Amino acid sequence: MKNELLSIGEMAKINNISVSTLRLYDEIGLIKPCYTDEESRYRYYNIRQNARLDMIQYMKALGMELKEIKEVLESGDTKLIESILIRRKKQVKEQMAGLNLQLAAISRTIESLERYRKSPTIGTITIEYIPHRKIYSLPTTLNFYEYGIEVYENELKKLKNSLIKHNLPQIYYCNAGSTMKKESFLEGKLESDEIFVLVDDDFPGTDNVKRIESGMYVCIYLDNFDDEPEYAKRLLEYCEENNYKVAGDYICEVLTEFSVFDDEKRGMFLRLQVPVSFR
Amino acid sequence: MKNELLSIGEMAKINNISVSTLRLYDEIGLIKPCYTDEESRYRYYNIRQNARLDMIQYMKALGMELKEIKEVLESGDTKLIESILIRRKKQVKEQMAGLNLQLAAISRTIESLERYRKSPTIGTITIEYIPHRKIYSLPTTLNFYEYGIEVYENELKKLKNSLIKHNLPQIYYCNAGSTMKKESFLEGKLESDEIFVLVDDDFPGTDNVKRIESGMYVCIYLDNFDDEPEYAKRLLEYCEENNYKVAGDYICEVLTEFSVFDDEKRGMFLRLQVPVSFR
DNA sequence: CCAAAACTCTAAAGCAGGTTTAGAGTTTTT
DNA sequence: AAAAACTCTAAACCTGCTTTAGAGTTTTGG
Numbered sequence: 325m326k327n328e329l330l331s332i333g334e335m336a337k338i339n340n341i342s343v344s345t346l347r348l349y350d351e352i353g354l355i356k357p358c359y360t361d362e363e364s365r366y367r368y369y370n371i372r373q374n375a376r377l378d379m380i381q382y383m384k385a386l387g388m389e390l391k392e393i394k395e396v397l398e399s400g401d402t403k404l405i406e407s408i409l410i411r412r413k414k415q416v417k418e419q420m421a422g423l424n425l426q427l428a429a430i431s432r433t434i435e436s437l438e439r440y441r442k443s444p445t446i447g448t449i450t451i452e453y454i455p456h457r458k459i460y461s462l463p464t465t466l467n468f469y470e471y472g473i474e475v476y477e478n479e480l481k482k483l484k485n486s487l488i489k490h491n492l493p494q495i496y497y498c499n500a501g502s503t504m505k506k507e508s509f510l511e512g513k514l515e516s517d518e519i520f521v522l523v524d525d526d527f528p529g530t531d532n533v534k535r536i537e538s539g540m541y542v543c544i545y546l547d548n549f550d551d552e553p554e555y556a557k558r559l560l561e562y563c564e565e566n567n568y569k570v571a572g573d574y575i576c577e578v579l580t581e582f583s584v585f586d587d588e589k590r591g592m593f594l595r596l597q598v599p600v601s602f603r
Numbered sequence: 604m605k606n607e608l609l610s611i612g613e614m615a616k617i618n619n620i621s622v623s624t625l626r627l628y629d630e631i632g633l634i635k636p637c638y639t640d641e642e643s644r645y646r647y648y649n650i651r652q653n654a655r656l657d658m659i660q661y662m663k664a665l666g667m668e669l670k671e672i673k674e675v676l677e678s679g680d681t682k683l684i685e686s687i688l689i690r691r692k693k694q695v696k697e698q699m700a701g702l703n704l705q706l707a708a709i710s711r712t713i714e715s716l717e718r719y720r721k722s723p724t725i726g727t728i729t730i731e732y733i734p735h736r737k738i739y740s741l742p743t744t745l746n747f748y749e750y751g752i753e754v755y756e757n758e759l760k761k762l763k764n765s766l767i768k769h770n771l772p773q774i775y776y777c778n779a780g781s782t783m784k785k786e787s788f789l790e791g792k793l794e795s796d797e798i799f800v801l802v803d804d805d806f807p808g809t810d811n812v813k814r815i816e817s818g819m820y821v822c823i824y825l826d827n828f829d830d831e832p833e834y835a836k837r838l839l840e841y842c843e844e845n846n847y848k849v850a851g852d853y854i855c856e857v858l859t860e861f862s863v864f865d866d867e868k869r870g871m872f873l874r875l876q877v878p879v880s881f882r
Numbered sequence: 883c884c885a886a887a888a889c890t891c892t893a894a895a896g897c898a899g900g901t902t903t904a905g906a907g908t909t910t911t912t
Numbered sequence: 913a914a915a916a917a918c919t920c921t922a923a924a925c926c927t928g929c930t931t932t933a934g935a936g937t938t939t940t941g942g
């Protein structure tokens with residue numbers, strides 16, 4: 325262990341860093357070799373420089389930017405490190421919160437795709453128990469059944485922008501749906517009432533968040549937005565034929581959406597549903 | 604709400620995206636305007652294209668890369684989305700684990716800096732209770748007290764590489780320290796025994812992980828690695844003068860390290876300590 | 883001592899996922 | 913018709929590196 329100089333390769337190896345990274349750090353002035361041969365331009369390091377490199381790597385591991393690290397090393401101000409770290413701490417926490425949401429969304433999406441694969445044939449009518457749900461909703465300003473897809477898209481945009489404006493995670497913008505008043509449904513009129521997205525149970529409560537109660541629902545499955553009127557009619561007929569008493573508002577729920585096949589149409593898998601009561 | 608075309612600016616606004624991003628997406632073929640004026644090269648979008656853009660933004664929110672999104676949109680294969688999402692899920696979990704470690708390390712560092720500011724003057728001797736600690740340690744192969752800082756740096760590197768080789772988070776590489784056998788200390792000889800880093804209580808247990816018991820320690824503070832021999836001697840003298848019985852191995856602990864002022868020397872704040880027993 | 887192998891040099895380009903800018907042309911508004 | 917607002921392309925910039933090309937330097941082995 326002599327007091328000898330280390331070539332850039334040796335320095336890189338003992339510090340688990342790449343040669344090019346060391347060259348980069350030299351260039352930006354983070355850590356300069358203690359000696360550079362003027363002729364060959366070869367860089368030579370001293371083993372004592374490890375201290376500084378360790379510090380750099382540690383700060384990097386804390387998530388600091390190279391620029392910040394440089395600043396800290398140049399100023400030698402521990403207050404500065406502290407303020408950067410406090411900021412960084414907040415950042416990391418936010419990032420973790422975001423990742424948690426992302427994870428949940430990924431899981432939901434995977435489930436949704438699985439559900440799609442196992443889904444009943446189009447037109448199937450079922451009677452199922454649906455657990456309670458929480459939705460973020462907005463009343464529709466125009467009846468999109470009357471005006472067509474452009475208006476529907478417009479209402480969707482409003483919903484999305486409302487989420488964004490309230491600083492709510494946009495990641496919920498998926499699994500949208502719409503509701504229609506029980507009365508409209510029973511009269512066979514199609515009048516949109518609200519448009520919504522499903523949110524987690526622990527979604528922060530605001531004015532627009534409400535709960536849809538659990539219960540038995542009569543449902544019909546379809547895969548095309550355009551078919552909704554026809555299938556809603558069938559759903560109503562089925563309820564009437566079987567004497568099911570409609571107990572609440574009608575819901576059109578998007579179970580899976582994959583606008584992947586077509587450039588312009590929403591490829592969907594939908595479940596129309598009405599809660600029913602058994603006397 | 605006519606069936607009219609949207610300029611790129613309008614499209615951007617209603618989708619909370621920037622104009623340049625839309626141009627980028629056009630360029631890489633993610634979403635192309637439904638009509639481009641051949642003369643002016645102006646891009647025009649249809650509101651129905653929102654469906655695709657929503658899908659893109661949703662996939663992006665799930666953390667998918669643009670390349671992956673493009674692939675999925677082009678293949679129209681839901682299986683592909685699923686496999687990407689499953690991979691991504693694992694990735695996110697790893698990322699969160701990393702962020703958790705990072706957060707802990709940031710907090711430790713902030714504490715350490717705070718401690719530095721409140722630290723007693725150099726040479727102060729204290730008798731304090733120190734809670735139990737967990738360390739990842741390696742026996743030293745050479746007595747660095749004898750050979751000097753180059754050997755110390757070398758032992759440190761070995762410790763670091765051992766952490767890396769065992770695939771353990773490098774972020775612990777901070778707050779290093781060394782131990783010396785009680786016997787060496789009592790004889791006034793400086794013989795390094797082990798070199799270590801402090802780890803969390805829930806650090807995965809391996810061969811190199813051990814626990815240092817809690818207890819009363821006699822401590823002396825200093826700020827320079829070179830002064831250790833002298834201060835260790837003072838510590839020993841103090842114990843003898845006051846009839847404290849040394850009850851275990853000597854520890855040299857780095858409380859704060861900030862190699863920020865000097866290019867080559869480790870700027871440190873150290874606490875030398877020996878456990879003592881009161882008959 | 884010389885050739886080959888191993889290493890190092892600089893400069894520039896590439897990655898992701900955009901953003902920014904410059905300079906020119908086009909629509910829309912007044 | 914002029915002014916304001918918008919849009920176009922092409923290229924540069926951002927971070928934190930990595931990769932490549934092509935040339936030069938040290939070390940190793942025989």
